[in-house]
Amino acid sequence: MSAPVIRASSLAQHFGARMIFQDVSFVVNAREIFAILGGSGCGKSTLMKQLIGLLPPSAGRIEILGQDLARARQAVRRSIGVMFQSGALFGSMSLLENVMLPLEVFTTLPPEGREAVARVKLGLVGLADAASLMPGEISGGMVRRAGIARALALDPPLLFLDEPSAGLDPITSAGIDRLILDLRADLGTTVVLVTHELASILAIADRCIMLDRAAQGMIAEGDPRHLRETSAEPTVRAFFRREAA
């Protein structure tokens, strides 16, 4: 079996005296779709920031693709793609230019090569015809898709998605789910997502962890379908029941 793509060991985060979580450990395997779940304020986004190298953990160690994130932050960043909840597209650039930006910085592709690659990425997320549009001209679902296309620009083996379906209608949300499954199938991408959408979690996630604010840490890990059926942990049961209702 190949080495895990992510190995998180005893992670903790506190801001001053305020503890967000502690002793969070998990692994994410290659080609896995891994979800980070939990209620508001439990530290999901904080954990995601730690994993993408934006926030050094107060304690613990993160290895990504076999490299210690604390020591090789820049090298690791070249191997990951991140889609932020808002899409974080640059408003002054067209979708095509947004996707071309990382290619311009990190490759020696000539302009026509960058454009061809960027068009393939936009095609992968179903935005081939929207390449020349500006972020302000497209819908929320398209912004998320364009954000994913930009995150994929350098074909990273590991993709982080922050709330990819939040605030979208069920049809668009299902489209994003399908896209994530396609990316795994076509490109072999490992995907880590933070989400509240129960339908998405059950449809696409292979495994998940759940954080809890009261416990200040991780309260469950495993296959979400299995957790839904068998977990005796009250918060886990309430999460799945409440979301399902």
Place this chain on the structure above:
Amino acid sequence: MTVRGSEAAGRVDLVFRGSLDAVGAGRIWRETMRQAVAARGRELGFDLTGVEQCDTAGAALLLSAEQRHGGVARFIAASPPIAALLARVRDLAVVTEKPPPPAVATPPRRVLAEFGGRLAGRVGEGLAFLGQAFTALLGLPARRRMVRFADLAQLIDQAGWRALPLALLLGYLMGLILAFQSAIPMRRFGADLFVADLVSIALLRELGPLLAAVILAGRTGSAQAAELGTMKVNEELDALVTMGLDPMTLLVLPRLAAAMVSMPALVLALDIAGLVGMTTVLAGFGFPPALVAHRVVGAVHPSDLMGGIFRAVAFGAAVAAIGCRAGLATGAGPRAVGTAATRAVVGGIVATIALDGLFALLSYRLGL
């Protein structure tokens, strides 16, 4: 990553070695395209025997080369994952952008007409905005509960009191510079003392109000546009409207009033600071302050001061109206608020100077 062409029996094979990822594809992109174009009219093959890895950038390279060649290329020794990826990318049928239409020179008359139309549109929108503000003002007695005096005081504090140090500094420097610059030629005619007449009239009638308006546009006009623009982007204005509250009464009128109240105070401060700056220079030339004060009192009429104050009020109204209008007209997207702030500053300064020209004309005609 390398690419090498081999030709045999009217067939060209491009032999790739290494990793066909974004970095590798970048290294051989131009060479691959060149060889693909050179192979036109002959059968083209891509030998992938030596390719360790291929991602979408590599697939884009191969399919772009095929497109440049103009025929269907053969893929030799493509591993199943690479073949699947190529098929997937080919299925996307990514269309290349249509070439832009050739540029057609626009006749100057049409350019001027378009510019005139845009300008007229802007002026019309501005007048409509002023009309709305005036209507809101007329309806104010019926909506007096919407007037929040605490907010008004805060706005006056922002527009006036907090701008005072800047007005004093710029006024003092302006007086200093004007006195120096005018003293040099006037000294040749032995008319140094008349610098006091010249600078005091220029400051009180023109430069004081103008400079204060520029300060107001830079500090307050831009801030008002950014604040209202952010409120628009955050749908706070829509929330006010749905609650039955009139943004014009609640947000615009207080800002207009704050600017109109603050401007005379700023102008007075600026005038006094300017006169002090001028007196400093003239004192350096040996003229006692009492003599300078005597010259100023003799040269300046109360109408000069009142005219300046009147202009200041008008400039304040114009700058605030343009700032509020820019903020309320903020569009969508992350640049919108910045654009609104820029429009507020540029529009405020242009309107101030245009109004000043109008006042100068009126003063001349009326003999004031």
